[in-house]
Amino acid sequence: MPWLNQVAQITLMNLMNVPRRLGTSLVVVVGIAGVVGVLVSVLAMGEGFRHTLASTGRPTRVIMLRAGSDAEMSSGVARDQATLLASMPGIARDDDGRPLVSAELFVMVDLPRHGQSDPNNVPMRGVQPTAFAIRDEIRIVEGRRYERGVREVIVGRKAARQFAGLAVGSRIAFRDSDWTVVGTFESGGDVHESEIWADAEVAMSAFRRTGFQSVTATLADASPAGLAALKTAIARDRRLSINVLREPEYYAKQASILSKLIGVLGYSVATFMAIGATFGALNCMYSAIASRQTEIATLRAIGFGGAPVVVSVMIEALALALVGGALGGTLAYVYCDGASLSTLNFNTFSQVAFDFRVTRGLLAQGLVGALLIGLVGGLLPAIRSARLPVTAALRTL
Amino acid sequence: MKYWPLLWTQLFRRKTRTILTLASVLVAFLLFGLLEAVQVAFESGADSADAKRLLTTARYSIIEPLPMAYASRIERVPGVVGVAYADWFGAKYQNESNAFAVFAVDPARYLDMYPEFDITPGQREAFMKTRTGAVAGKLLVERYGWKVGQKLPIASEIHAKADGSLDWEFDLVGVFDADDPAVRANTEVVLINVAHFDEARGLGRGKTGWYIIRIADAEQARAVAADIDRMFLNSPDETKTAPEKEFALGFAKQIGDIGALVTRILFAVFFTILILTGNTMAQSIRERIPELAILKTLGFSNTAVTLLVIGEAGLLFALGAGLGMMAAVALLPGINAATGGRFPPLFVDGSTWVWAAGVAVALALAVALPPAVRVNRLRIVDALAGHR
Numbered sequence: 001m002p003w004l005n006q007v008a009q010i011t012l013m014n015l016m017n018v019p020r021r022l023g024t025s026l027v028v029v030v031g032i033a034g035v036v037g038v039l040v041s042v043l044a045m046g047e048g049f050r051h052t053l054a055s056t057g058r059p060t061r062v063i064m065l066r067a068g069s070d071a072e073m074s075s076g077v078a079r080d081q082a083t084l085l086a087s088m089p090g091i092a093r094d095d096d097g098r099p100l101v102s103a104e105l106f107v108m109v110d111l112p113r114h115g116q117s118d119p120n121n122v123p124m125r126g127v128q129p130t131a132f133a134i135r136d137e138i139r140i141v142e143g144r145r146y147e148r149g150v151r152e153v154i155v156g157r158k159a160a161r162q163f164a165g166l167a168v169g170s171r172i173a174f175r176d177s178d179w180t181v182v183g184t185f186e187s188g189g190d191v192h193e194s195e196i197w198a199d200a201e202v203a204m205s206a207f208r209r210t211g212f213q214s215v216t217a218t219l220a221d222a223s224p225a226g227l228a229a230l231k232t233a234i235a236r237d238r239r240l241s242i243n244v245l246r247e248p249e250y251y252a253k254q255a256s257i258l259s260k261l262i263g264v265l266g267y268s269v270a271t272f273m274a275i276g277a278t279f280g281a282l283n284c285m286y287s288a289i290a291s292r293q294t295e296i297a298t299l300r301a302i303g304f305g306g307a308p309v310v311v312s313v314m315i316e317a318l319a320l321a322l323v324g325g326a327l328g329g330t331l332a333y334v335y336c337d338g339a340s341l342s343t344l345n346f347n348t349f350s351q352v353a354f355d356f357r358v359t360r361g362l363l364a365q366g367l368v369g370a371l372l373i374g375l376v377g378g379l380l381p382a383i384r385s386a387r388l389p390v391t392a393a394l395r396t397l
Numbered sequence: 398m399k400y401w402p403l404l405w406t407q408l409f410r411r412k413t414r415t416i417l418t419l420a421s422v423l424v425a426f427l428l429f430g431l432l433e434a435v436q437v438a439f440e441s442g443a444d445s446a447d448a449k450r451l452l453t454t455a456r457y458s459i460i461e462p463l464p465m466a467y468a469s470r471i472e473r474v475p476g477v478v479g480v481a482y483a484d485w486f487g488a489k490y491q492n493e494s495n496a497f498a499v500f501a502v503d504p505a506r507y508l509d510m511y512p513e514f515d516i517t518p519g520q521r522e523a524f525m526k527t528r529t530g531a532v533a534g535k536l537l538v539e540r541y542g543w544k545v546g547q548k549l550p551i552a553s554e555i556h557a558k559a560d561g562s563l564d565w566e567f568d569l570v571g572v573f574d575a576d577d578p579a580v581r582a583n584t585e586v587v588l589i590n591v592a593h594f595d596e597a598r599g600l601g602r603g604k605t606g607w608y609i610i611r612i613a614d615a616e617q618a619r620a621v622a623a624d625i626d627r628m629f630l631n632s633p634d635e636t637k638t639a640p641e642k643e644f645a646l647g648f649a650k651q652i653g654d655i656g657a658l659v660t661r662i663l664f665a666v667f668f669t670i671l672i673l674t675g676n677t678m679a680q681s682i683r684e685r686i687p688e689l690a691i692l693k694t695l696g697f698s699n700t701a702v703t704l705l706v707i708g709e710a711g712l713l714f715a716l717g718a719g720l721g722m723m724a725a726v727a728l729l730p731g732i733n734a735a736t737g738g739r740f741p742p743l744f745v746d747g748s749t750w751v752w753a754a755g756v757a758v759a760l761a762l763a764v765a766l767p768p769a770v771r772v773n774r775l776r777i778v779d780a781l782a783g784h785r
């Protein structure tokens with residue numbers, strides 16, 4: 001395989017030469033690292049948001065809202081309707097025969113972010129005692145649960161991290177009175193970690209509500225048939241006008257606008273940056289071969305073919321791109337992974353907190369992007385280098 | 398100006414290289430223009446705010462209602478010259494939640510409060526007189542192809558009629574618009590006459606969402622706001638009053654620190670550009686050392702040659718930044734059309750141009766200074782002898 005041998009030799013020579021052309025090579029690396037770093041971090045934001053929404057809810061549970069309302073905030077379920085829903089046959093019961101149903105209040109309270117004073121719409125959920133049996137992913141990580149009938153709250157881990165005054169033991173002023181934070185909970189990184197929870201009855205009296213906003217329940221039979229049976233039973237009851245949704249379906253809908261927005265932002269910024277960096281890479285590779293014109297011509301003169309020269313220049317460009325991509329991905333991982341962020345979810349009009357997630361998939365995507373830039377940036381200069389007539393190239397010194 | 402041909406020739410000495418560099422600078426500034434437009438859009442609420450307007454909401458959360466009866470009490474507070482109120486309708490149009498905002502308002506009070514909304518006197522009159530009347534922003538009317546005089550079927554996700562139905566219907570009696578692009582974003586709304594709405598809804602009658610208050614003297618904003626809140630202290634519905642601008646900024650902050658995010662991205666973009674262009678520039682000067690030495694031999698002073706180098710970088714960035722910003726301006730209408738009102742209209746405002754110019758100058762200097770210093774110190778003999 002003389003051809004492969006030629007490629008290997010020229011490539012080796014090129015790569016060993018890189019330290020002598022450190023400036024130009026570094027420029028390609030840094031340029032591509034910048035693009036990949038930004039691409040991966042912005043996409044990690046979207047990934048984190050999707051992960052938070054996707055890990056919320058289980059297909060074995062349903063959320064029931066007033067028909068016509070797409071979000072808890074705008075929904076309303078009267079007390080007698082909630083009682084009727086709890087007695088539906090399709091709903092699971094605990095060992096004592098009590099239905100696994102929690103009628104819930106969902107309101108917003110104003111809290112500033114750490115170190116700021118502007119108010120944010122932080123969601124507060126009033127839940128019934130069964131809520132903890134229904135959502136068994138909830139675990140108290142600090143302090144204790146609130147006592148029934150007392151103005152005490154527990155706070156989601158992410159809410160506590162984002163907003164001021166939510167440490168265990170502190171008091172917060174909501175409507176009419178002070179509440180005491182008695183515990184912090186986690187629930188597998190889902191949206192409930194952005195919430196404040198209290199006893200539904202206490203919250204209703206404090207917020208002067210007479211009805212609930214939603215009812216969450218565990219299905220006795222989680223199969224499509226079981227869900228259909230529950231829906232039919234509810235539809236048949238004329239006192240009820242209720243929409244039943246599996247939890248994952250409901251929470252996925254709540255993410256629609258924001259995840260689209262983050263996706264569009266991420267990809268358009270990355271695309272523009274990639275175009276810019278491709279021009280930069282082209283420039284650098286052009287000057288890299290321009291400075292080696294004589295060298296390449298000499299190789300050609302002593303019998304190396306055009307194709308091996310092209311391939312070797314391409315390999316050099318790709319190698320530099322790969323280093324740049326790896327560097328950018330590493331930077332994004334070091335600086336972004338796990339950083340948390342809270343923003344207003346337009347669907348629910350309340351704050352949702354989530355973490356940046358730099359996944360393997362995103363890092364791979366970053367590397368692919370880097371290689372594409374390297375490919376485009378290396379191809380034209382490589383072809384030009386091989387096409388240059390040997391005599392002309394040798395003469396221009 | 399006599400150096401102009403020289404500058405131009407220098408810059409395009411190697412066409413491919415310059416065009417590629419120019420293209421990457423162009424793309425960087427295009428990105429700058431677009432991202433700044435996003436940031437401006439988020440803060441445009443604050444730009445269009447009127448210093449003589451205050452907003453009053455329920456003290457503990459914006460979603461809690463306030464009694465409509467507060468209007469007459471607020472009117473009597475010294476320094477207050479006008480009061481309007483609005484309630485969030487929670488619109489669902491063609492089965493899409495919050496396709497646009499709908500506010501239930503008292504027509505005369507509300508339109509007086511926002512004189513920047515242009516509406517013909519006839520349509521304003523019709524809105525005041527039609528209990529089921531509605532007026533809509535021109536952007537919405539164009540998007541959905543509505544005609545004045547038609548029925549607007551809009552469902553509410555929140556407010557049920559007395560019979561429990563969530564389906565409402567209003568008569569579109571007018572269209573309003575605004576010239577200022579920052580204000581125009583606020584016209585993507587349908588206003589409905591509160592008279593019919595309040596009477597027909599099943600729950601929450603006599604309540605409204607928030608108050609907008611006009612004061613005589615912007616200097617007195619804090620004092621008047623404090624007076625209003627003090628009046629309702631310890632009542633069942635306590636209030637929180639703030640200047641409109643503060644309210645808008647607070648709302649933008651709810652979305653998070655968009656500014657910080659945009660700044661970080663742009664920092665990465667310009668850092669990359671700086672490295673790329675800086676290297677190219679240095680290389681290009683290095684290649685031309687003998688030529689520059691000849692210029693010095695011909696009698697160009699050190700300063701003149703140095704300025705030529707700096708001017709070359711300046712010209713490169715001026716071209717790149719200018720074309721990039723123009724590309725952003727050209728692209729934005731398309732982007733606005735594509736988002737279909739899901740997002741406030743984006744536009745490049747004056748301050749973005751100023752910033753772009755500032756960044757371009759800074760980058761040009763950063764890129765040009767190292768080679769310029771070198772050229773300045775260049776000794777003709779060494780340069781011509783090839784001791785680079």
